[in-house]
Amino acid sequence: MQTIKLYNDDSYLKEMTTTVLKCEQDEHGPYVVLKETVFYPTGGGQAHDTGLLDGKKITNVALVQDEIRHYLTESIEVGKTVQGSIDWIRRFDLMQQHLGQHILSAAFEQLFDIETASIHIGERYCTIDLEVAQLTAKQVEQAQGLSNQVILENRKVRAYYVEKADLGQFPYLRNQPKTDTNIRLIDIADFDTIGCGGTHPKATGEVGNLAILKQERNRKQVRLTFICGQRVVQELIQASQLNREVGALLHAPEAEIISKTTELLAQKKALEKAQKEWQQQQFMQQAEALLTEQQSLFDRTLILKEDNQQSVAALKKVAQQLINLDSTLLVIFFQQTGTQVTYLLAAGKEAKVNLRSLIQCFNQALNGKGGGSPFLAQGSGTFQENNGNLATTIKELLNQELGEENHE
Template identity: 40%
Template sequence: MTTEKLYYQGQYIRDFKTSILKQGKDEKGTYAVLEQTAFYPTGGGQPHDTGTLNGVRVMNVEETDGEIRHYLESPLQEQEEYRGEIDWDRRFDHMQQHAGQHILSAAFEEAFGYKTVSFHLGNKICTIDLEVPRLTDEETIQAEKLANTIILENRPIEAKWVSESELSNYNLRKKLSVTDHIRLVIIPDFDYNGCGGTHPSSTGQVSSIKILDWEKQKKIIRVQFVCGSRVIKQLHEKQKVLQGLTAILNAPQDKMEEAASRVLQQARVLEKTVEELKGRLIEHEAGSLLNQAETIDGRRTIQAHFEDRPITELQQMARTIAATASDTLVLFINETPEKLQIICAKGTGLAFNMNQLLKKVLPAINGKGGGNDSFAQGGGDKLMSPQQVMEELLNSLE
């Protein structure tokens, strides 16, 4: 026995009474199959309904193996009759977005001949993929204006079942993928489209459509948009952000872009200044370390232990010292909360190979790294103290 689909008999049915055909469990959880249901299952680009059955939460609804399975938070107690209640806010939002997609897709095709090849109804925004290589501001404005005109005209939205032989009576927007159980959603003199989703009974109930953005995705253009109550929500969120930026930038809304550009330019100047000053400090620290270098076997050796220093700073410092003093060996160990990092560098007057030196020590800390004759770096686990690692480096030199 198949489930009677109440959502096709009346998309505004919010609650209903039914009996259970069976309960079961699969990889997605515990489910119930009902004699009749107003819960719409995921399909045709539209997400499933949620709600309750006798107060038990319906988490998901899917059509599987010819059954409409209502996945439940917990199993239902056996009884003769059950009361189902739809989460109406979610359902009506989906109806608005889905009908809005039909209208917007038809508007792009009516105005420019741009065909929609896919549709996604997300939790916050919806997208359509247009089969075109590019899109302009003027085109999106014109399509959006046409779509909202159709909404304001409050045209009826009719859903009807037709046979394959009757399709020639309709100017379909795209070719159908089925040859039986054909359901058309019709906006008279504007859009004729095969669809199994739920829609409001008139375009006016979509309320409004707003295109948010678009981007190129391979050979198509993906258009982001919202309809109905989501337009108000987007406006509220963006207005809140603008009000916050107005206070932060100390500028009115119409001067916001200019103020933000000015702040970004100032930030770039400050960032450049900071980098220059940081470079000078590193050079100063390198000079200080060089003055404290020990002489071992006729070579100057700098041994230094750091804690949680940015590795890029230590790289720059080691290279600066090696470039300044050709007879100097640099051995840095940087200790972070998770690991030990090693930097080895030398001046041109020394014959050691830094890559070979590093590779001798890394196995002791389960490390990885490498480099060349004059500079090498690596890191590993904290299996030894920094002092012990330094001793291993010095012993490896000998």
């Protein structure tokens, strides 16, 4: 026996007395199947109702294999007569959102012949995905305007059960229903008709208002985020509070928040540019000073330096400046903390060194890992203090590897 869907005949019915037909448990927990129900299950893009059944909290309602399962915090025995009541505030909110979606989808179809591919009536925000690659701001504004006009006109909303042969009686039918019999239509007077099993108010005025909050691409479609009714009021309250708080932080009235923020962002950009230029000057000064410390290495020049103060990123900048100043340089920076070492290698175009090969020699000698390009490489490894001085070890490694190249 299928549960009688009381919500289909009266979306405003808040309470019921019924009988438990089945009580079982699945992976989601204990559930009951009732003789009739006012609880709408998740479906058609609309979230489920919540509420109480004999004082026990209903956490979910789902349509599973043609039965409506009411999930509870605990079981109820089969055959018991029970009292059920829905969370009306939640239900009416979802009714507002669902009818608002019908109105918005119809507005886009009537104004621009754009169909709705899918919908989602969420607990905070709602979305529709439109069968179009892009929308202009003016199109969004026009659809929102028409939607609110229809809401303000307080048009009647009726549910009809019809057969396929009767569909011609509805001139505003948007899509052909997928079923051929016992078709449930939601009709907004002289504006829109569509097959739907959800819950809706009796008139468009009960939607209150509709606001489109966001537009974004979703694959080859456009997704609009919108809200209706009390959600719009709450969003406005939150936005107003946020504006006041931001205005206080900026020491500016709400009307000047954008201009003040633009001014601050421009200042930030200028400061970042100045800081970058200053850093480049510092890197250049370091590089010029280090040129005085260069050593001969066969037919190359070498700069070997320990620097535990700067970041590896900063050392890369200095190394780049060095090889720009002298293309024959081989630059090696290293850092040492205890037994942990980091090494950075840079080579000018005329240094006659392939760092991809040389970094592997460092990795092997220092039990490390690293890599890079022929002109810039870095790695990290370990070096035991009882093995001597790291700078001396690096020189010996260079003499061995580059000396062999020269010998060859």
